[in-house]
């Protein structure tokens with residue numbers, strides 16, 4: 149059936165849209181199909197739904213479109229690229245934009261992270277990083293260094309490796325046996341509740357890594373993977389000094405440190421990367437989302453020269469593949485075009501500074517909700533924040549779900565995840581737009597039962 153481009157999707161009555169075939173990801177499909185939420189267009193900080201309603205996007209899509217929706221610069225770059233080179237083989241060949249974007253990402257990411265490997269999503273970035281870490285030790289002649297350590301409540305995507313190191317139990321439970329991985333404790337401590345920014349207490353939680361090293365032996369551990377702050381589990385921020393401590397322990401025992409910066413990368417904390425915010429440089433960094441401002445699926449893994457050189461110095465003939473890994477669409481020309489345009493916007497508009505400037509206002513608004521019934525914690529970092537909501541008996545999801553739906557009805561999109569309501573507004577949001585968003589949120593919270 150030909151698509152009728154003359155008719156916009158918003159003009160198609162919802163009743164004519166057959167939802168049956170569509171199995172939505174990470175969605176309560178039954179509830180959704182009873183009460184669909186169909187987004188048909190976007191502009192700057194707003195979505196428009198199938199009923200023509202204007203909705204403030206307080207989540208940057210899914211933490212990814214912080215630079216503004218429908219940026220014409222990205223649309224133009226993608227259009228041009230599709231007319232010039234729609235696809236080039238990713239294996240054994242390259243094209244100019246992949247080379248340019250690799251250099252751009254190298255320049256933007258912290259010093260010491262020099263080698264850029266492209267993927268198509270955050271999940272692929274994580275699985276790539278885990279394979280890279282294990283293969284690195286094999287290339288060094290230490291194949292027994294293969295165990296992976298992550299953190300409870302961490303989210304590292306939906307692929308097999310990422311699910312294995314992931315620490316959100318409901319995301320693991322349906323799948324039976326996963327890859328072996330140890331989980332450090334999460335850093336949510338009751339004494340840190342309602343901290344503004346970095347919590348004070350809990351640096352000693354990093355020392356549990358020493359205990360895991362004692363029990364397995366450092367010679368069996370390949371890498372530790374953590375998000376600089378956990379986004380999906382409800383904006384859990386590590387206590388002061390915690391990531392520095394992890395870095396020291398990894399250095400001391402010769403274990404790689406991987407930062408999953410899929411959410412924290414490209415300005416979310418008010419610094420370019422979580423690594424910059426916390427002043428800790430990992431050996432491998434996972435990226436996605438902001439890399440193209442969410443416009444085209446793309447991810448990247450950025451590794452240190454030491455890791456890359458270890459692969460390159462393997463004692464094999466030059467025509468042999470050093471790292472047998474990659475995707476048909478790694479460094480896709482269209483994604484690279486979007487990525488280069490997004491990086492131009494990110495740098496020219498100094499969006500990290502914008503996020504940093506807006507962050508105190510956001511902090512004031514979110515912590516202004518302290519005292520509202522059923523809110524048990526409020527957490528924030530840069531332009532990310534979460535409210536933790538007291539569960540109804542043994543159902544932690546119900547209240548956040550009801551609050552988020554009430555907000556949606558009133559023209560505000562926030563995300564419900566577990567027992568939290570999350571917000572990650574666009575960097576280009578205006579203060580009065582945030583004020584209005586919090587008025588709606590506050591109104592919906594006051595009706596919570």
Ligand SMILES: Cc1ncc(COP(=O)(O)O)c(C=O)c1O
Nearest residue numbers: 269270271303304305408410411
């Ligand atoms: C820290 C982190 N890692 C990985 C992912 C997975 O990214 P994707 O959904 O693009 O596969 C996410 C997604 O939110 C994430 O927050």
